[in-house]
Amino acid sequence: MPNTETTLPADPSDAPRRLVIVGGVAGGMSAAARARRLSEAAAIIVLEQSPYVSFANCGLPYHLSGEIAERDDLLLHTPESLRASLDLDVRTGHRAAAIDRAARTVTVTTADGSYSLPYDALLLAPGAVAVRPPIDGLDHPAVHALRTVPDVDALRDRVDQALAHATGSRPPRAVVVGAGFIGLEAVEALVTRGFEVDLVELTDHVLPPLDAELAPLLADELTAHGVALHLGVSATSVVDAGPVATSVPPGASGTDHPSSASRPADASGGQVTVTLSHGAALDADLVVVNVGVRPASDLARDAGLDLGARGAIRVDADHRTSDPHIWAVGDAIEVRQAVTGEAGPVPLAGPANRQGRRAAESMLGHRTTPQAAVLGTAIVRVFGLTAAVTGASQASLVRAGIEHEVVHLHPNHHAGYYPGASAVHLVASFAPDGRLLGAQAVGREGVDKRIDVLATALRAGMTADDLAELELAYAPPYGSAKDPVNMLGFVAQNALDGTMPQWQATELAEVMASTLVLDVRSAKERTAAHLPGSLHVPHTELRARLAEVRAAADGRPISVHCASGVRSYLATRVLRGAGLDGRNLSGGWLTLQAVHPSLSA
Template structure:
C-alpha cells in the first residue's frame, strides 16, 4: 500500500509517523513545499522576541532524522500542484521548476492555511510582514537585526497578533495594535477582552480599536499607515495578523467537495468526497459538537488528534470516528494568560441559542499562600438544564489547568452541575478547597434555581436608574475610592439594620467588588420581600467593560462621549511617580485589599 501525504507540518508529519507505527509494509511519501517539516509553528513569535534563543529548538524533527526514524520518503521544497483523483496521481513541482507525477493508493491532504493579505495600497512595501512559517520568521528576525525598529504596528488583535506585540516589545520597540473590532481577542466576549485591554495599556501598548487600515506608504524612515478614519501613524515595522484562510485551492481544483465555510468537506472518518482521499488540519470543515454547524478550526491540537485518527482509518479501514473540536485555545499576553473553549455569549446570540452566563473573580490558589492572583472566569450555559456551552478565563497562574477542565466537560456534553462534581487536587500552592471551576458551577447553579437573579453589565449600563435603587454593599472606604454613579452605600454588614432606607416599591440592584458580597446581600433582601438583582462579576467586570479605550492622541472628551462613564484616561497620559510603595494584597478577600491599602497609606 502506498500512502502519499501533502503537507509536512502538524497534521501531515504526525499522520506519517502514525502510519509507520501501524505498519512496516507501507510505502509512505511526504511532500512539503517549504524547507522544513514538523516545526513549532506556535513558537515562532517567541523566537523573534528572543525568549527562544536557539533557532534549532523550533524544529521537532529535521527531514533527514524523520525520514531515517520512520522510513518515510520526505521530499521538501516539493509542491504538489495538481491531483487527479481518477488516476490516483499527484503532480509535483520541485524548486528547480521540474515537474513529475507520483501515484498513490491513498492520499492525505494537510495543506494548512495561508495568511490573509487584503488588497490594500502599499501592502507589499518594505517592512511589512506576515507570520506563518519559518521563512516568515527569518525575514522578520533579519529585518529587526538590520534596521533600527523603534516602532512596530500589529494589524489585528488576535492570539498571534498579541503574542507578537509582547515579543516585539521585548526587542525594544514601542508597539501599537490596530483592530477593526471593538475588542482584541475575538474568541472571547467583550467584557473579558476589556480586562486584556487594561493589561495591554498598563504594558504601554497603544490600542487603536474600531479602526481599519486603508493604505500603507513606504518612506525613507519606515512605513506610513493610514486608517480609514483619517488617522495617520508612522512606524518602522508592520506585522499583518488579520487572520488566516483555509488552503483549499488544490482540493477544489481536483473536484473535491468544499463545505459552507469553504473548507474541505470531510465525513466523521475524515474522508473527503473521494473515498481514497482524506484530509486533516486547518483546511478541513467539520461540524461543531455544540451547534452541529460546519466550522473551521485553526488550532494545532485538533490537527494532531485528527492525524492520529486518519492514520488508523487509512491503514485499517474506517473504524475511528472524529468527535470534533470545541475550539480550546490559550495565549500568553505579557503577564496575563487568556484562554477560551466552546461558545462565548456573542456566538450563541449569533446562532440564536438561548443562554445564561456567570462571571466570577477567584484566586488562582489559596489566599493565605503567597502569590495568589485573581482570575476572571466567564461561563455560558443553557437556561434549560444548565448544559455548559463555553468558558473564558483571563488571569495569571492556573488558567491552563482550568480551561482544560471546562473543555472536557463541554466535549462530553456536560452541565454546570458537572463542574461542581469535578474532584480537584488541592494543596495551598495550587488551588483552594473550593476551586474556581467549582465556584463557577455553584454560581451558575444559583442562577438556574432562582436563588440569585443576575444583573449583567450591559443591563446596568443602559438602565434608567431613577426606576431602581442601586446599592453599593462595599465598605465606606471602598465606596470612597469610586463606584457607580447613582448608587447609595449600604455596607453588607449593616444591611439588616438599614433595610428601612431602601423602598420596597422599587427593584433593588446590588453590587460589590466582584459579586460575592452582592450575592449575600441579595439573599438578605430577597428574604425581606425585595425584588433584587445582583451585578454579575461585580464592579471589576462593570468598570472594565464600560470604560472606553481612548484612541492615542485623541482628546479626552472624545472618549467620554463614547460612554456615560467619565473615568477615561488618555493612553498618552503619564503620571509622575515619586516613590513606589509595594503592598502585597494577593489572595485577600474583599474588602481586605482596600483595608490593607488604607492602612499602608495611613
C-alpha cells in the same frame, strides 16, 4: 457532517499500498507517523512545498523574542531524520499542483520540473494561508507575516536592522495589524526586543474571540507595557516615509506614544508610514500583519472535491472527502463546533494532530474513532497575563440562538491566605439544564489549569452540578478548598435554580431606568466611583436598614452590586428573605466597569 463510527476493511491485502500525503507540519506529519506505526508495508510519501516539513510554528513568536534562542530548536524533524526513524519518503520543495482523481495521480512540481505520482490513498493537509487585507502597499519589504520559518527569518533580519539604526532618542517602532492570538504574541516579542509598538485591530477590543468584558484586562496590560492601541480601525496603506515621518493628528489614535509625533526616518531609508482608516498616520521600521487565515483548499477545489460555505474541505467522521480515496485534515478542513454546531475551519495545532492520527487509521483500514466536534480551546500569554478560551463564546451562542445563562466571578487562583494569591477572572455560559457551554479566563496565575479542567468538563457534557462536585487537588500554594472551578459550579447552580437571580452589566441602562440600584460596597469603594442615583447601604448594615431600602424601592425590583459579586449575593439573599425582589450583578463592579469603561473615570 456524519458523526457515526465507520469500520473499514481490516485485511492487510485491502489496505492502501501507497499513501501520498500533501503537506507536513501538524496534521500531515501526524498522519505519516501514525501510518508507519500501523503498517511497515505501506509506502508513505510526504510532499511539502516549503523547505521545512516538521517545524514548531507555534514557537515562532518566542524565537522572534529571543526566548527560544536557537532557530534549529524550531525544526522538529528533517527528511533525513524521518527516513531514519520512520522510513518516510519526505520530499521538500515538492508542490502538489493538481489531482487526477480518475487516474489517482498527483502532479508534482519542483524546481527541476514536474512529475506524476500515483496513489492508493491521498491525504490533503495543506494548512491555511494568511488572509491578505485590502491594504495598499501590503507587498512592501517592511511588511511581514508570522506563520512560517522563512517568515520569522525575514522578520528577525528586519528587527536586527531596525535595532542597529536605533538611537536613544529614536527607539525602533513597529506597527502590528491584527490583535488575535498571533498578533498579541508578535506584540509581546517586539516589545521584548526593545520596540515601541502600535497595535491596530478592526474590532472594538483586543483578542476578538474573548468576551468583551474580559478584553479590557488585556488592553490594560498592553498599555501598561507601552503598547499604543488603535481599536475599531483598519490599516489602509503602507508607504515609504519621507525625510520626516507624518505626525499623528492630535487625539486621532487614542493611546499613541508621545514619541510618535515627528521622527526622522533612519539612515537606511527603511521607515514606512502606515495610514489608518480614521486618518491617523503611524511611522514604523517594520509592520507585522496577522489578521487571520483562510483554508488552503485550492488544490481540493480544482479537483472537484466538496467544500463548505467558508471554503474548507468537507470531510466525514473518518476524514474522508467526497472522493473515497482522498482524506483531508488540519486547518484546511471543515469541522463542527461542539456547542453551536457551526461548521467551518478551526486552525489549531491540537485538533490537526488528532485528525492526522484518525485519518491514518482510516486510510489503512483500521476501525477509527468518530471525529470529535471541536471546542476551540486556546490560550495566549500577554506579558504578565494569560487569556484562555474553550467552547462557545457569548457572541457565538447569541449568533446560534442558543439560550444560556452567563456567570462571572473573580476568585483567587490559590488560597487567599497563602502569599501571592491573584485573581482568576472567569466567565462561563450554561444552558438552562445546567450544561456547560463555554468558558473563558484571564489572570496572572492558574488560568491554564482551570481552562483545561473546563475543556475536559465540556467534552464530558458536564453540568453546573458536576463542576460543583469535582474533586480537584488542593494545597494552599496550588488552589483552594473551593477551587475556582467549583465556585463556577456553585454560582451557576444559584443562578439557574433561582437562588440568585442575576442582572448583567450589558443591562445597565434598563436597570437604572426601571429598578432601584443598591450599592453594598464600603464607603471607601463608593467614593472612588459609583452609579448616579444608586442607594448606598453596606452589606453589613442591610438587615438593620431594610425599611429604608423597601421605601426607596417603592415596589420596584432591586438591582444589587458590590465589587465582585460575593457581598451582593449575600445582600440579595437578605432582600429575598425579606420578600423583596433582589437581583445580583454578575461579576460585580469589576465586570461593570469593563463593559462600561466610562465608569472608571
